[in-house]
Amino acid sequence: MNIPKEDNKTLEQERLAKLVRQRLGNLRQFGVTHLPRSTGQFVLGTSDPIPSIDSAAPAAGEVIAPTSESSTSEEVRGLQSGNQERGLRNAGHREGEVAALTGEVSAKNGSPLKVEAYPESMEISGRRRELDILSRQVSECQKCDELARCRTQTVFGVGNPGARLCFIGEGPGADEDRQGEPFVGAAGQLLNKIITASKMRREDVYILNTVKCRPPGNRNPSDQELENCWPFAVRQLEIMQPEFICCLGSVAARKLLNTKSSIGRLRQNFHQYRGSRVLVTYHPAYLLRNPSAKKPVWDDMKMLMQAMGI
Numbered sequence: 157m158n159i160p161k162e163d164n165k166t167l168e169q170e171r172l173a174k175l176v177r178q179r180l181g182n183l184r185q186f187g188v189t190h191l192p193r194s195t196g197q198f199v200l201g202t203s204d205p206i207p208s209i210d211s212a213a214p215a216a217g218e219v220i221a222p223t224s225e226s227s228t229s230e231e232v233r234g235l236q237s238g239n240q241e242r243g244l245r246n247a248g249h250r251e252g253e254v255a256a257l258t259g260e261v262s263a264k265n266g267s268p269l270k271v272e273a274y275p276e277s278m279e280i281s282g283r284r285r286e287l288d289i290l291s292r293q294v295s296e297c298q299k300c301d302e303l304a305r306c307r308t309q310t311v312f313g314v315g316n317p318g319a320r321l322c323f324i325g326e327g328p329g330a331d332e333d334r335q336g337e338p339f340v341g342a343a344g345q346l347l348n349k350i351i352t353a354s355k356m357r358r359e360d361v362y363i364l365n366t367v368k369c370r371p372p373g374n375r376n377p378s379d380q381e382l383e384n385c386w387p388f389a390v391r392q393l394e395i396m397q398p399e400f401i402c403c404l405g406s407v408a409a410r411k412l413l414n415t416k417s418s419i420g421r422l423r424q425n426f427h428q429y430r431g432s433r434v435l436v437t438y439h440p441a442y443l444l445r446n447p448s449a450k451k452p453v454w455d456d457m458k459m460l461m462q463a464m465g466i
């Protein structure tokens with residue numbers, strides 16, 4: 157078909173405009189509100205309630221996560237003026253914790269490591285479709301010999317694909333393996349109470365696990381099993397792009413944030429995973445064994461509710 161030259165130009169302009177909008181959206185997810193240019197500043201959507209970088213001294217508890225375990229020694233290279241980085245450092249954050257905000261860090265050897273933003277988000281119907289496809293792939297997975305042999309079924313995830321908040325647990329237990337749904341046993345009952353106390357409903361959020369098959373005898377998933385299964389969780393998050401992620405326990409937190417830090421060190425701060433703000437708290441199963449941990453979990457949930465405007 158012969159497309160008139162003028163129309164071709166318009167199509168190209170539209171394509172470029174779409175690319176630019178997508179890129180700006182990605183940058184905004186990392187908190188970048190202004191970009192330098194030769195004269196003046198380019199403001200991303202002045203009506204957006206994002207604080208200008210110049211005035212962005214962080215509120216207490218406002219932390220940006222390390223993108224890798226080595227990031228404490230990584231040098232931050234801001235995409236912007238650096239005021240926000242300074243603000244975060246002044247607030248006592250390690251350099252690596254600042255890195256994800258700027259979207260770019262450099263390793264010791266100086267080579268830039270990109271913090272990958274989410275791709276363009278999908279409509280809810282598209283998310284459902286993609287999650288269904290992924291769920292079928294998960295159900296056929298045979299990567300972990302022992303887990304594939306011992307499982308009754310895979311446990312993909314449950315909830316609202318348009319959820320603002322995703323909870324990530326560790327892996328299915330016996331009840332979940334039987335029912336094919338995460339967090340339906342004793343820990344799940346407690347998680348339900350935590351969700352309700354936080355003025356949300358289970359059906360509003362999305363719940364998934366780091367691994368999709370029950371490790372026999374309720375052992376922790378091995379490093380290899382985590383490695384094999386993690387791409388499924390990454391894809392789930394990429395499809396849903398939740399505003400908030402709450403890691404339940406150290407297995408999820410360590411995998412998501414690529415850190416070896418303890419829950420005690422990670423909790424009470426917001427971290428960053430791609431475009432999502434991440435809060436870490438104790439696993440409900442840990443609370444069942446250690447009721448004194450309920451208070452810190454409630455403190456974490458209050459922080460999350462406040463950030464979510466609940």
Ligand code: URA
Nearest residue numbers: 325326327328338339
């Ligand atoms: N613990 C988890 O981490 N996930 C579940 O689904 C159940 C218990």
